Structures are given as structure tokens and as C-alpha cells.
Amino acid sequence: MAYIELSGVTKRFGKVAAVNRLDLSIEQGECVAMLGPSGCGKTTTLRMVAGFEDLDDGEIRVGDRVISSKKKHFYLPPENRNFGMVFQAFAVWPHMSVFENVAFPLRIRKLPREEIQARAEEALKHTNLWSVAEGSPDDLSGGGKQRVALARALAIRPDVMLLDEPLSSLDPHFREEMRFEIKDLQRRFHHSILYVTHDQSEAMALSDRILVMKGGVVQQVGSPLEIYGAPANRFVFEFIGLSSFLQVALRDGRMEVAGASYAPPAPPPPELAAAGGAWLAARPNEIAFSTEGGVSGTVERKAYLGEVIDYRVRVGEAEVRVQKTRREPGPEVGETCGLIFARPRWYPLEG
Numbered sequence: 001m002a003y004i005e006l007s008g009v010t011k012r013f014g015k016v017a018a019v020n021r022l023d024l025s026i027e028q029g030e031c032v033a034m035l036g037p038s039g040c041g042k043t044t045t046l047r048m049v050a051g052f053e054d055l056d057d058g059e060i061r062v063g064d065r066v067i068s069s070k071k072k073h074f075y076l077p078p079e080n081r082n083f084g085m086v087f088q089a090f091a092v093w094p095h096m097s098v099f100e101n102v103a104f105p106l107r108i109r110k111l112p113r114e115e116i117q118a119r120a121e122e123a124l125k126h127t128n129l130w131s132v133a134e135g136s137p138d139d140l141s142g143g144g145k146q147r148v149a150l151a152r153a154l155a156i157r158p159d160v161m162l163l164d165e166p167l168s169s170l171d172p173h174f175r176e177e178m179r180f181e182i183k184d185l186q187r188r189f190h191h192s193i194l195y196v197t198h199d200q201s202e203a204m205a206l207s208d209r210i211l212v213m214k215g216g217v218v219q220q221v222g223s224p225l226e227i228y229g230a231p232a233n234r235f236v237f238e239f240i241g242l243s244s245f246l247q248v249a250l251r252d253g254r255m256e257v258a259g260a261s262y263a264p265p266a267p268p269p270p271e272l273a274a275a276g277g278a279w280l281a282a283r284p285n286e287i288a289f290s291t292e293g294g295v296s297g298t299v300e301r302k303a304y305l306g307e308v309i310d311y312r313v314r315v316g317e318a319e320v321r322v323q324k325t326r327r328e329p330g331p332e333v334g335e336t337c338g339l340i341f342a343r344p345r346w347y348p349l350e351g
């Protein structure tokens, strides 16, 4: 059985559904990243799980216990949900030592003094803060402050960790380092984690599964590999990694692009063939140059990005991005070339 279960979870602000009929289950010890552009409903979802927002519809369970239910008019208060939370802003108390920042929530819970000491010490050691425990959090870097927030969340021994863009205010260098630290902590403590981010590489690196959201609606849930390799729709394809799209007409088993007709690189799904057109999608590194055959285009730009050469190829109205390593031969700017789609994916023109 899933450890956390959201069913039909809906939240409206005025007429707009910030989160619309969201279903998600998270297993014990699993990290699920909630990924999507700004305003798509990630924070609202997290706040409903935390208990800071009620629901306009649906239910949330942890284990066999209902914690939020619209139908039953039941909401377990946030302080009675044993959740550890870390937010984007550095929520440390500057007038308390690092140690006190971590111990304070335990004092509120009226735990015995030895227990508080032991738990705070353990959490500080796991986050590499033990040596600065007596100092002020104000003397720490942004990464250090977020580690204090993480230690504070760990010390309560939470059932679930809720993290809302915890690394997005950090320098890129710290961000990568802390990804590994969070992943290590998850393995060690076997927490269930709901991790909100708009950064697809962070979601890929950290999570067991990714939920992609757009406009309050779930687009796809799957492993990082599934999300990257088999995106459910054009939005997911474009949001994850680099993408190239061609709008094609499909007629009599042929595909037409910018006034020319070609044999498709693979048979499109019958429903798209019946609809008469589709988006042909590919990653820039899944497109090959050919001197005979392939979709005809003209190289407009060629940029050297270290090991990779980035081409922009004009095909009618569209610009197709192709990436090759330096060692592979490729056309020059102004030359015409054929594009072979080695791993085509097809999406409907609308939706």
C-alpha cells in the first residue's frame, strides 16, 4: 500500500483551479519530485499535504490514516502531522545558535532533555554542521543555512519530508553538492519525500519518480527515464531537456514538411495519421545529418559549445536544433542538408 495517497485533490482560488483532481501515491522511502513551471500549483499541493490549506475536493491519507478530507470535513492540524519541511527562503532564526535552531522544535514538543540533545546532535552530524553548532546561522553561507533547515526537519524524525524548492536560492555549485547530500539522507533514513522544483535536472538527479504538472493538471507521472524517454505529450517533451519539433502533414503514408513529401522515419500512430497531421519531435542529439535523403533544411547557425556543436537548421517556418560532438562531420552555415530523425516521437497538433 502506498504510504501517502492524494486522491482527487483540488484547490480553487476564485474560479481558477490551482490544483485540479490530483492523484498521487508515494511509497515508503520514495522520493517524488513535483516538477512544472512557475504557477502550475506545486506549492499549493505541498501546502495541502502539510495542512496549511484545506481542500475544495478530494482526500489525503498517510498510512491508513486520513489527514485531510473535504467530504468528511476533517483536517488534521499541521502541528499534528509529523512532517519535516524545508522551504526556499532561508527560514533560520538568527538570534539562536545553530544547535538551538535544530533543538527548538523538539523543545516545543516537550521531549525529554537527553532526547533533544541526542536528536539535535545526530541531525547536525548528518548534515555536517556539528562543528558549527554553537555558532550563529548568520555566519553560514546560503547552503549552510539550508542545511540548518534540513537538520531541523530531520530532528523531528518526520514520517514525510516536504521540500519546496529548497535549493533554488543557492549558487549552482552548492546546489549540486546539496542534491547529493539530500539523496544520501533519503537513503539513510528511508523517508518518503515530496520534492517541489521547477528545475528538471534537479528532479532527474534526486527523485525515484517525477510528476510533471501544468496549470494545476498532472501531465505525467513516471521514472526520470520514462519522463525523458517517453514523454506523454508535447508539453512534457519540451519541458524536459532540449527539444526540436516539426509540424508535419500526414497523407497516404507520406509526411509533408514545408512543401516537400517524405517517407516518415517511422510509422506515426494511426489516430494521428487519421487526423492528417502531427508534431514530429526529437532531441537535438537524436537527429543525424545526411547528404542523401532526410528532411531538407538549411543551416542558419552553428555554435561551438565546448565538446558539442549546436546547429540551427531552417526547415520551412521551423527551426530544428541539432547537436553533434566535435568529432562528427557536419554541414557549414548556408549549406543545405538532410535531417534523419533517428528516434521520432509523434504528438497531436493540438493539446
Ligand SMILES: Nc1ncnc2c1ncn2[C@@H]1O[C@H](COP(=O)(O)OP(=O)(O)O)[C@@H](O)[C@H]1O
Pocket: 013, 018, 036, 037, 038, 039, 040, 041, 042, 043, 044, 045
Ligand atoms: N493564496 C492564494 N490566493 C490566490 N491565488 C493563489 C494563492 N496561492 C496560489 N495562488 C495561485 O494558484 C496558482 C498556483 O500557485 P502555486 O501553487 O504557488 O504555484 P507554483 O508553486 O507551482 O509556482 C497560481 O496561479 C497562483 O497565482
Ligand SMILES: [Mg+2]
Pocket: 042, 043, 044
Ligand atoms: Mg512554488
